[in-house]
Amino acid sequence: MIAIGAGLAVGLAGIGSGLGEKDAAAAAIGAITEDPSVFGRALIFVVLPETIVIFGLVIAIMAFFVL
Amino acid sequence: MSRVVIAGTRSSLDEAIDSFYGVEALHLIDHTTGADGFSIGSPLPHSSKASERLLKVRAMEKELGVGKGTDTAAVPVAEVRGGIESGSVESVESEVLKALDRRNDLSQRVAGLNARKAALEALSRIPVDLDLYSGYRSVASVAGTVDSDPSGALSSLKDAECFYSFDKKEGGVVAVFARASERDKAVAALSDLGFSEIEVPEGSGSPSRALDEVIQKLKAADAESESVEKELEALRAKHKTFLRATDEELSIQIAKGEIPLRIAVGDRSYILDAWVPAKRAEAVKAEIESKLGSAVHVEIEETRGRDLHEEEHAEERFKKAPTKQSNGRVAREFEYAVGLVSTPRYQEIDPTILLTIFLPLFFGFMVGDCGYAIPFIILGAYGLRKTRHKDWRAIATVLFFGGIWAFLFGFFFFGEALGMHFIGLEEELITHGGKSVSWDILLGVQFPDWFQGLMPEFVHHGEAGAEEIHHGVGKLVEVTLLLKLSVYIGLVHLMLAYICGIFNKARQHGAKEAFMEKGGWTIAFVGIVVLCYGMTCVLFNGDGFEGATLIFMVAGIAMLLVGTVVNFTKEGVQAIIEIPGLVGNILSYARLAAIGMSKAGMALAFNYIVFGMIMGISSPDFHVSTFMLIIGLVIFALLHLVVWTLAILSAGLHALRLQFVEFMTRFFDGGGTRYEPLAVKREKTISFGKEAKEAKEA
Numbered sequence: 001m002i003a004i005g006a007g008l009a010v011g012l013a014g015i016g017s018g019l020g021e022k023d024a025a026a027a028a029i030g031a032i033t034e035d036p037s038v039f040g041r042a043l044i045f046v047v048l049p050e051t052i053v054i055f056g057l058v059i060a061i062m063a064f065f066v067l
Numbered sequence: 068m069s070r071v072v073i074a075g076t077r078s079s080l081d082e083a084i085d086s087f088y089g090v091e092a093l094h095l096i097d098h099t100t101g102a103d104g105f106s107i108g109s110p111l112p113h114s115s116k117a118s119e120r121l122l123k124v125r126a127m128e129k130e131l132g133v134g135k136g137t138d139t140a141a142v143p144v145a146e147v148r149g150g151i152e153s154g155s156v157e158s159v160e161s162e163v164l165k166a167l168d169r170r171n172d173l174s175q176r177v178a179g180l181n182a183r184k185a186a187l188e189a190l191s192r193i194p195v196d197l198d199l200y201s202g203y204r205s206v207a208s209v210a211g212t213v214d215s216d217p218s219g220a221l222s223s224l225k226d227a228e229c230f231y232s233f234d235k236k237e238g239g240v241v242a243v244f245a246r247a248s249e250r251d252k253a254v255a256a257l258s259d260l261g262f263s264e265i266e267v268p269e270g271s272g273s274p275s276r277a278l279d280e281v282i283q284k285l286k287a288a289d290a291e292s293e294s295v296e297k298e299l300e301a302l303r304a305k306h307k308t309f310l311r312a313t314d315e316e317l318s319i320q321i322a323k324g325e326i327p328l329r330i331a332v333g334d335r336s337y338i339l340d341a342w343v344p345a346k347r348a349e350a351v352k353a354e355i356e357s358k359l360g361s362a363v364h365v366e367i368e369e370t371r372g373r374d375l376h377e378e379e380h381a382e383e384r385f386k387k388a389p390t391k392q393s394n395g396r397v398a399r400e401f402e403y404a405v406g407l408v409s410t411p412r413y414q415e416i417d418p419t420i421l422l423t424i425f426l427p428l429f430f431g432f433m434v435g436d437c438g439y440a441i442p443f444i445i446l447g448a449y450g451l452r453k454t455r456h457k458d459w460r461a462i463a464t465v466l467f468f469g470g471i472w473a474f475l476f477g478f479f480f481f482g483e484a485l486g487m488h489f490i491g492l493e494e495e496l497i498t499h500g501g502k503s504v505s506w507d508i509l510l511g512v513q514f515p516d517w518f519q520g521l522m523p524e525f526v527h528h529g530e531a532g533a534e535e536i537h538h539g540v541g542k543l544v545e546v547t548l549l550l551k552l553s554v555y556i557g558l559v560h561l562m563l564a565y566i567c568g569i570f571n572k573a574r575q576h577g578a579k580e581a582f583m584e585k586g587g588w589t590i591a592f593v594g595i596v597v598l599c600y601g602m603t604c605v606l607f608n609g610d611g612f613e614g615a616t617l618i619f620m621v622a623g624i625a626m627l628l629v630g631t632v633v634n635f636t637k638e639g640v641q642a643i644i645e646i647p648g649l650v651g652n653i654l655s656y657a658r659l660a661a662i663g664m665s666k667a668g669m670a671l672a673f674n675y676i677v678f679g680m681i682m683g684i685s686s687p688d689f690h691v692s693t694f695m696l697i698i699g700l701v702i703f704a705l706l707h708l709v710v711w712t713l714a715i716l717s718a719g720l721h722a723l724r725l726q727f728v729e730f731m732t733r734f735f736d737g738g739g740t741r742y743e744p745l746a747v748k749r750e751k752t753i754s755f756g757k758e759a760k761e762a763k764e765a
Contacts, residue, residue, distance in 0.1 A: 040407030040727060047724045051655045058550070058657050065547050 006060035013056025020049030068388040068413065068742075069348035069370045070096075073355065074338045075363035081111060083337075084326050086358040091746040092351050093341040094389050098331040108332030114324025120156045121317040124310055127163050131303040133310050142312040144754045151313060159306050166302055170295045177288050184281045186265045191274040192232040192240045198271040200242070207250040210242040214261030217241050224253055311751040319747050326745075342389050342742070345370050373414045375575040388413040391742035397468075398423040403461035408727055409737025415571045418735055422726050425560060427465055429725055431472020432556075433662040433718035435542070436670075438485030439711050440477050443470030465719065481663075482522035482539020485707055486670020489522070490514055490538040497679045498687045504674045508687065542660075542667035549660035557656025558596060560725070564733035565589040571734050583637050585734075591630025595649045598623025652729050658721050665717070666710055673706035 028042035071093075075083050087093050098107055128134060150156075189212055190197070200208045213231075217239055221229040226246060233239035241262070243253045254262065270277045330339035343351050352365040371377055371388045378386050390413050392402055401423045411417045434440060447467025454460055482489050484506065491505025498508055507514055522539040525548075537544060569589060572581035601619035604610040612620070627646070634642030678684045681699040682691045691699070747754070 040404075040409070043724070044408070044727050044732070047720075047728060050724070051651055054655055054657050054661060055651070057661050058654055061546055061550060061657075 002063050006063045009056045009059040009063065010053070011056075013053045013059075016056075017049050017051075017053040020052065021046060024049065068094075068342045068391070069345045070340060070368045070385060070388075071343050071348060071352065072338065072340055072366045072368050073363060074336060074366075075359060077332065077335050077337055079359060079362035080108075080327065080332075080337055083355075083359055083363060084111075084323050086355055087326070087339075087341075088323060088745050088747050089358070090351050090354050091744055092343045092347050093745050094343070094742050095326075095329050095745060096340040096342065096384055097329050098339070099384055105331030105333050105338060108327030108330060108337065110327060111324040114321055117317050117320040117324060120151065121314065121321060123156055123160050124314050124317060127160060127306070128310050128314065130167055131163065131299065131307070131310070133303060133307045137307055137311060139308040139311045139751060141749070141751050141753045142308060144316065144749075144752050147309075147312045147316045147752055150309065151316065155309065156313060159309065163302055163306070166295060166298050170292075170299065173288060173292050173295060177285065177292065180281055180285050180288060183268050184278065184285065186268055187274045187278040187281060189240045189265055190242075190267065191278055193230045193242050193274075195230055195242055196271065196273055197267065197269070197277060200267040203247075205247050206244055207247040208242065208244050208267070209250060209253050209257075209264065210240070210267055211257070211262050211264040213239040213241055213257060213263075215239070217257065217260050220256045220260055224249075224256055227253060308751075315749060315751045319749075340368075340385070344391060344742075371413070373574040374577075375414055378414070387740050389742035390417070390739040392417050392419060394419050394423075397464070400460055400464040401426065403457050404465075404723065404726070408731060408735065410739040410741050412736055412739040414575045415736060415739075416567050416734065418567070418726075418731055421563065421567075421730070425730070426722050426726055427468035427472050429556075429659060429722035430465060430469030430718050431474075431476050432659055433721065434469065434473035434666070434714050435476040435481045435663050436483055436486065436666070437474050437477035438483075438707070439714055440470045440473035442711060443467070443473060446470075465722075466715070469718075469722070479521060480523065480540055481542060483542075486667060486674055486710070488537075488539050488541070490519060492535055492537060494535075497675065497684055498689065502675050502679070503671060504678045504684075509678070542663050543671065546660070546664065549663065550657055553656045553659040554653055556659060557653050557729070560656070560730055561592065561652060561733065562589075564730045565592060568734035583633060587630045587633030587637065587642070589630070590626050591634065591646065592649055594623050594626025594628075594630055595646070596623070596653070598627060599650065599653075655729055656725065658725070662717050662721055666714060669710050669713075670707070673703070673710065677703045677706065 024046045028046045031038050031042050073083075073087075098105070133139075190210060193210075200210065213233075216233050217231050218233070221227075221231060221241070221243070224243065224245065227249065228244040230242040231239055239260075241257060243257070245253045254264070268277065327337070330337055348367050348370070352367060355363060355365050378388070390411050392399075392411065394402060394417070398420050401419050404422055404426065405411065405417070405419050431440070434443070443466045447463045447465070447470055450459055450463025451467060454463060477483060487503070487509070488505045490507050491503060493499050495501035495503045496508055497504055519538050525537040525540065525545060527535040527537060527544065540548065542549065565585060565588065568585040569581050572584045576584075597619050601616050601623055604616045604619070605612065610616045631642050631646065677699050681702060682689075682695050684691065
């Protein structure tokens with residue numbers, strides 16, 4: 001059960017991150033094509049939702065090693 | 068930065084511009100028309116001639132294949148200027164144009180001959196002489212190629228003489244001689260067969276003989292073309308130094324000539340505003356005045372402090388003082404990474420030096436493997452040595468320094484190379500029924516004690532309760548340790564960001580404002596860290612709500628409350644909404660461990676595939692056949708190349724993200740203007756000033 005829980009934590013968080021990033025990345029690519037100087041700022045917006053999957057990973061690791 | 072105003076007589080403008088470039092410190096503030104009765108000037112008289120010449124030089128460079136990458140010697144400025152004045156550009160142009168014209172004529176001739184050759188090749192398949200195709204009054208001839216067999220279509224043509232040759236591979240050739248009035252009908256009959264008409268070349272005799280003549284002519288043209296190319300190559304070698312030096316000199320002359328377009332110029336005088344580093348303001352003033360004497364007046368208008376109020380009260384075009392990033396040789400390479408977000412404002416800390424430390428450090432920690440580190444170091448060093456492009460230099464710098472960190476972490480902390488520990492734990496090895504591989508078992512050696520002593524030792528209690536001693540931190544074993552370490556690194560990194568934020572605000576608005584804007588968040592941050600520490604003690608260590616734990620939790624809650632109250636007065640409800648974000652920011656650093664783990668996982672699987680499954684190693688006295696050894700090593704290299712490539716992407720991007728998102732957003736606003744003083748950058752020409760300076764230094 002712990003393994004299933006850990007898998008779900010990472011998997012679902014990964015799906016969430018992916019869904020969050022897809023729109024931001026599409027918009028960012030458009031913006032960078034128009035003006036390459038916004039690369040850094042665009043990157044920040046694209047990677048913001050990525051933290052969610054790290055939360056999932058932390059929960060998975062805690063499920064495995066701490067619980 | 069100090070703002071200076073320079074006023075002078077228009078007659079001395081030419082000389083003055085040279086002086087402005089000479090001091091290498093004036094960052095011009097563009098004049099806006101009508102601001103004070105002056106209008107922007109027009110380019111210096113020699114500028115248009117210089118532009119015309121530069122155009123010619125660039126055209127010649129393009130034709131001769133001379134560019135930025137061409138290796139040429141530097142030429143003394145006087146020699147270049149003398150050459151330009153004496154009309155060398157024009158004489159070189161006529162010489163080059165002559166050769167280029169020959170080349171163009173020749174290529175046109177070759178194109179014509181090739182077309183004639185193609186037509187004759189087709190017509191030579193039909194036994195009709197060239198002179199028979201024309202010269203009739205009432206007969207018209209049509210010749211061309213077809214895609215399919217024309218015999219059927221041709222039989223339908225009455226009163227027409229038809230010749231054809233058809234081959235399934237090469238297609239067909241048709242020649243039809245019909246009444247002049249029937250010509251269109253013949254073409255229409257052939258059009259369904261994919262007919263493409265050939266213009267019959269002039270001449271007499273058989274097409275084959277004419278074809279031989281054309282081939283001879285083409286050979287002669289090729290030989291001539293070779294000689295023209297050699298001539299152009301000789302011209303390139305002869306003039307490349309002159310062209311590069313002239314290009315540089317003319318570009319400088321044009322840049323100088325266009326300065327009046329950026330300053331205020333009246334009938335008899337000019338005025339310009341510029342920023343100068345405060346430390347140099349007096350020296351610059353003295354230098355310009357000594358060079359131009361009574362023809363100029365320089366005044367230091369203001370010395371801009373770091374307080375934002377000074378900027379707010381300034382006139383619109385004087386509001387933004389440019390930012391001079393003063394970084395050392397190594398840190399300068401990281402200015403590009405900061406520039407990806409924005410140029411720092413004049414009133415804030417330049418985060419470049421912090422990125423110089425943390426970006427490679429995080430990259431190295433995430434890679435954490437000697438085997439992957441060495442190619443990174445080599446690639447980075449090669450890139451730094453070879454490339455001048457700022458994008459590639461920035462990447463090469465991260466790879467080089469990141470590679471060094473990766474090696475240090477990989478050797479002294481993780482104790483592994485290519486996903487394999489130097490010293491393996493017996494029961495986990497594939498030789499003892501486990502899944503991992505280690506260098507000592509692979510090489511069949513026992514590393515000496517001093518070598519083992521270089522790596523940290525960890526004692527683990529295995530499933531049966533037996534003690535296991537690990538040499539080096541196992542990325543997939545010491546997960547809790549790595550996770551904790553990542554979070555601690557995050558705490559230090561974020562704390563540094565909060566301190567920078569307080570420093571920035573204190574500089575911009577004073578200590579009180581700094582406390583209200585950033586102090587509250589810093590207190591809340593420390594509060595939540597202390598509170599979380601207390602909570603982990605209770606939740607995971609089983610401590611009760613007593614003693615030190617209780618103190619931690621109470622202190623944490625108190626600090627969090629104080630911080631939130633301070634923030635609430637400034638930011639309202641947002642202060643409460645963003646509290647969970649503080650924990651999120653800290654946990655975001657868990658990626659430092661996560662990326663390392665993911666790579667270790669992949670490497671473990673790949674090593675098992677190669678050594679366990681392909682080479683079939685299952686006992687300490689293993690034997691591998693040469694064939695399987697070669698196959699295994701090839702696959703080993705390919706698989707690790709995958710991990711290594713992913714390391715660049717994942718470790719590089721995540722290290723950058725931690726800097727951009729978690730770190731820089733705490734204190735960095737950006738939006739500054741880069742300090743770009745008027746200066747002449749010579750690479751292909753040597754000025755006398757520089758020569759004199761070098762001689763003096765020597």
